Amino acid sequence: NAGVTQTPKFRILKIGQSMTLQCTQDMNHNYMYWYRQDPGMGLKLIYYSVGAGITDKGEVPNGYNVSRSTTEDFPLRLELAAPSQTSVYFCASSSNRGSAGELFFGEGSRLTVL
Amino acid sequence: QQPVQSPQAVILREGEDAVINCSSSKALYSVHWYRQKHGEAPVFLMILLKGGEQKGHDKISASFNEKKQQSSLYLTASQLSYSGTYFCGTEPRQGAQKLVFGQGTRLTINP
Numbered sequence: 001n002a003g004v005t006q007t008p009k010f011r012i013l014k015i016g017q018s019m020t021l022q023c024t025q026d027m028n029h030n031y032m033y034w035y036r037q038d039p040g041m042g043l044k045l046i047y048y049s050v051g052a053g054i055t056d057k058g059e060v061p062n063g064y065n066v067s068r069s070t071t072e073d074f075p076l077r078l079e080l081a082a083p084s085q086t087s088v089y090f091c092a093s094s095s096n097r098g099s100a101g102e103l104f105f106g107e108g109s110r111l112t113v114l
Numbered sequence: 115q116q117p118v119q120s121p122q123a124v125i126l127r128e129g130e131d132a133v134i135n136c137s138s139s140k141a142l143y144s145v146h147w148y149r150q151k152h153g154e155a156p157v158f159l160m161i162l163l164k165g166g167e168q169k170g171h172d173k174i175s176a177s178f179n180e181k182k183q184q185s186s187l188y189l190t191a192s193q194l195s196y197s198g199t200y201f202c203g204t205e206p207r208q209g210a211q212k213l214v215f216g217q218g219t220r221l222t223i224n225p
Binding site for chain 1: 116143144146148154155156157158161163201203205208209210211212213214215216217218
């Protein structure tokens with residue numbers, strides 16, 4: 001099994017451009033998450049989804065949008081990129097049973113906004 | 115709401131022990147521990163649920179004191195492979211389904 005797959009692994013954007021980070025998982029997990037990690041810092045939750053068609057904001061949702069049309073896919077959209085969005089983005093999935101379970105992370109997408 | 119980890123960094127020689135603490139100002143239902151090596155994704159270590167349990171595998175164990183809203187991760191007889199940054203993630207209530215992560219503790223093991 002591939003687990004959680006993120007694309008692209010690296011991307012450089014100019015200020016004001018938009019892009020979508022792709023995330024797909026093949027473990028049939030209901031829960032999916034997007035985190036960002038700034039250098040030397042912890043993980044901040046951007047958005048999460050508890051199932052297809054259901055999404056909710058995390059700690060730092062401003063400047064981002066998500067959708068969840070299928071169980072497998074959870075893309076993250078960056079609109080009007082800003083230097084403050086330079087970060088490493090991790091997608092994760094989990095099969096929660098009444099409470100948060102083990103998170104399976106993708107390899108990360110390193111985004112630089114210049 | 116972000117849990118606070120201490121220490122921020124620790125340097126050990128191989129074979130020494132380490133303790134990493136995670137504290138919250140709010141009530142917790144569960145505490146999760148992850149390890150992240152440089153340039154890689156975090157990897158799950160263990161979950162501790164409300165009830166003051168202890169868990170462990172190999173030479174890494176953890177405890178959770180729900181009354182103090184604290185968890186501690188214990189690494190005994192540390193190995194070079196234990197090097198990395200350790201994060202605790204906290205869940206404030208059952209069913210929250212999401213974690214808030216601490217800022218991390220960087221552990222360096224030298225030969």
